[in-house]
Amino acid sequence: MRWLHVLRRDTLDRELDKELQFHLDQRVEDYVTQGLSREEAHRRARAEFGGMQQIREQCWDVRRLRWLDDLSQDVRLAERALRRQPLFALTAALSLAIGIGSNTAIFTVANGLLFRAPLGVAEAGRLVDVTRTESGSSFANPTSPYSTYLEVRQRATTLDGVYACQLELAPMSLSGPGGAERVFASVVTLNYFSVLGVRSAAGRLFGAGDSEESGASPIAVLSHGFWTRRFSADPAIVGHTVRLNGHPFTVVGVAGEGSEGRASSRRIFGCRHRWRRSSHGRWISQGSSSAGA
Amino acid sequence: MTTRKSDILQGTLDLLILQVAAPGPVHGYAIAQRLRQISNDALQVQQGSLYPALHRLEKRKWLRAEWRTTETGREAKYYSLTAVGRKQLEAERMSWERLAEAVALVLRTAE
Numbered sequence: 001m002r003w004l005h006v007l008r009r010d011t012l013d014r015e016l017d018k019e020l021q022f023h024l025d026q027r028v029e030d031y032v033t034q035g036l037s038r039e040e041a042h043r044r045a046r047a048e049f050g051g052m053q054q055i056r057e058q059c060w061d062v063r064r065l066r067w068l069d070d071l072s073q074d075v076r077l078a079e080r081a082l083r084r085q086p087l088f089a090l091t092a093a094l095s096l097a098i099g100i101g102s103n104t105a106i107f108t109v110a111n112g113l114l115f116r117a118p119l120g121v122a123e124a125g126r127l128v129d130v131t132r133t134e135s136g137s138s139f140a141n142p143t144s145p146y147s148t149y150l151e152v153r154q155r156a157t158t159l160d161g162v163y164a165c166q167l168e169l170a171p172m173s174l175s176g177p178g179g180a181e182r183v184f185a186s187v188v189t190l191n192y193f194s195v196l197g198v199r200s201a202a203g204r205l206f207g208a209g210d211s212e213e214s215g216a217s218p219i220a221v222l223s224h225g226f227w228t229r230r231f232s233a234d235p236a237i238v239g240h241t242v243r244l245n246g247h248p249f250t251v252v253g254v255a256g257e258g259s260e261g262r263a264s265s266r267r268i269f270g271c272r273h274r275w276r277r278s279s280h281g282r283w284i285s286q287g288s289s290s291a292g293a
Numbered sequence: 294m295t296t297r298k299s300d301i302l303q304g305t306l307d308l309l310i311l312q313v314a315a316p317g318p319v320h321g322y323a324i325a326q327r328l329r330q331i332s333n334d335a336l337q338v339q340q341g342s343l344y345p346a347l348h349r350l351e352k353r354k355w356l357r358a359e360w361r362t363t364e365t366g367r368e369a370k371y372y373s374l375t376a377v378g379r380k381q382l383e384a385e386r387m388s389w390e391r392l393a394e395a396v397a398l399v400l401r402t403a404e
């Protein structure tokens with residue numbers, strides 16, 4: 001119950017004051033009995049007393065330090081006991097280290113992936129996941145076919161914009177200035193960057209001018225990580241043509257830093273129609289909820 | 294364990310307080326008064342030392358404190374010895390007497 005004392009500091013202070021005041025008054029009475037006048041007695045007693053505040057603090061130190069004394073005594077006792085049994089101490093320390101270490105590691109990873117909003121995405125707080133629930137199943141399926149996305153986009157009233165991104169990243173070979181390498185293509189809808197609020201680091205991103213029709217010229221956006229690694233962040237790559245699996249694509253721009261997520265150093269973004277069978281498969285979509293929704 | 298001079302003085306004051314409180318409950322002022330009287334004014338304890346000591350002894354559970362009314366009708370905090378306090382008093386008395394003997398011996402022989 002000792003901790004209650006800390007909370008009751010006011011009460012204890014008042015008690016101490018009462019105690020000291022009593023002492024002072026008794027002193028005054030003594031002096032008066034010895035023949036001094038009351039004012040003289042008061043003056044002397046007051047002078048003897050010294051600093052009230054100091055006495056108060058010393059008493060408080062005693063109470064406070066007592067707790068510290070106890071604690072340090074316990075620590076010393078524990079230290080001696082552990083020293084007598086080093087194997088136990090070692091085992092305990094190792095168990096603690098493993099437990100704490102793994103917890104920290106897991107949390108750090110989770111923090112990076114899940115909890116912090118990705119940089120490069122404007123207003124991450126407004127983004128919502130569009131998921132599919134089936135009656136009978138308790139959790140939502142984050143992937144849906146492309147047709148579902150189209151319906152959602154048409155019918156959503158509380159969302160400013162809805163984009164879809166194909167779940168699986170398509171591995172393909174990119175050949176351009178500097179040789180060929182393996183990249184992962186992310187098929188996204190044209191409003192992907194605008195919904196997420198990503199800014200371009202060079203050139204431009206998919207936007208209103210582009211179209212998903214088969215006749216339009218094929219364009220691609222590079223991820224920031226890929227651009228930095230492969231092209232050394234050289235803005236001259238904008239406008240160049242690279243070949244993806246043999247097909248020519250014009251690089252129109254580079255996505256801003258921090259927005260990629262998966263495979264960020266090998267990722268490029270393309271729009272839907274350019275790849276055969278690109279409407280198949282599973283898509284994940286997110287929407288930006290309109291302000292005030 | 295190294296004992297500093299202040300520790301020794303503190304220990305002595307604790308011993309004196311315990312001794313004065315042994316016969317029965319007594320408040321802080323009475324302790325100071327009694328010490329002064331018994332020692333013929335040789336021991337004059339200041340409030341700055343007395344009250345922290347009293348609180349320390351109370352914390353250590355060697356003294357028990359309770360508020361009572363005096364004959365004049367005022368409220369004062371009375372301290373009395375606990376069982377542990379009594380044992381502590383005995384122990385401190387013995388070690389003090391041993392110390393006094395030892396010091397006396399040294400002073401006698403050193404001449």
